[in-house]
Amino acid sequence: MITASTATIGFIGLGVMGKSMVKNLMEAGYKLNVYTRTKSKAEELLELGAAWHDTQASLAKASDVIITMVGYPEDVEKVYFGDEGILNHANKGAYVIDMTTSKPSLAIEIYEEAKKAGLTALDAPVSGGDIGAKNGTLAIMTGGDKEAYDEIAPIFRVLGERITLLGPAGAGQHTKMANQIAIATNMIGVSESIIYAKKAGLDAEEVLATISTGAAASFSLSNLGKRMLERDYEPGFYVKHFIKDMEIALESAHNMGMPAPGLELALKLYKELADMGEADSGTQALIKLLAYEAEMTL
Incomplete structure (x- = not known):
């Protein structure tokens, strides 16, 4: 050993x-x-x-x-x-x-x-x-x-x-692809959840603290949701690298004959985010794109 x-x-x-x-x-x-x-x-x-x-x-x-x-x-x-x-x-x-x-x-x-x-x-x-x-x-x-x-x-x-x-x-890499697929749509949900709370006039921090203890709990919600609220977009993981991962996952899924509509949506949104100049930001910067589309100022 x-x-x-x-x-x-x-x-x-x-x-x-x-x-x-x-x-x-x-x-x-x-x-x-x-x-x-x-x-x-x-x-x-x-x-x-x-x-x-x-x-x-x-x-x-x-x-x-x-x-x-x-x-x-x-x-x-x-x-x-x-x-x-x-x-x-x-x-x-x-x-x-x-x-x-x-x-x-x-x-x-x-x-x-x-x-x-x-x-x-x-x-x-x-x-x-x-x-x-x-x-x-x-x-x-x-x-x-x-x-x-x-x-x-x-x-x-x-x-x-x-x-x-x-x-x-190869099994380690396949498992990481499964991990990234799970995260991809979760990040959309975390961003939309925070935007929804703010649109509804709620205290987004209190909402985040509350739903993080229930069935919605996830690493992304507790850690990256907190960064979204703090407007901290420094990279714990780069947008550009997440796009790379999702492209690999989508290619692997298609090679196995598997449709992946959620992954395709997340990849599309993150590419739009990168086009906004956020490629070197952390993945939590997705909320910027979705807030813009919701005509909301963070």
Whole structure:
């Protein structure tokens, strides 16, 4: 079993969530190698003792476990394949874990190519946003071999609370798609609920506090609804990344012959929101679009 005393972790991608995840791993005693395209994003971590690598290839050679948390499937492909790719430079026996929300088909491809290279791959996307990353309470949805999952479990327990092996390679990504589908229409409901309360002349904060304790309760209602009321649109999860996730989910659903009208509506609305200049806002900014359409000032 991999522990802080037996493994050095390489972490690629230090965005909103990645940076907090690295901090938690360092606080748990793990040695961290880090790489991201913009070195300035790593300065705080370097001051805490993380080791910087100028290339992902260098990081891969120096690490026993390599975790990736990047933006889009095309970023995942660049990180894993090609001349500088992880799969061409990691030491035999190393573990590679993609925690990016990406395509299930790509997760399967990475798993198969890693096996050929003498590596072990897991797909392990997460849910919980910036709050979950900071608090180490992420839900971690894993696909891959049970033996590998059991080896990596101590690392996952630092990063999250609900940690589950859902099936073979790609199962983690499929589970994340189910998660994003559930969130997509929920965000519409949360936004419309708050707008309705305000239109009805109610105290929206009191309404939110009340309905959060009943059947309407959800993470989005309690956490992102609160941010909507505070007009806090800073990204715990970017609109542009949510659009990416929904596009992957819709493509996967269609490939399985499944209609997804709720997902299609949410994707349409979020694309309209991005066109308003909100692509780099948090997903809770959806209320701006719906309030505008309801001719209401927030």
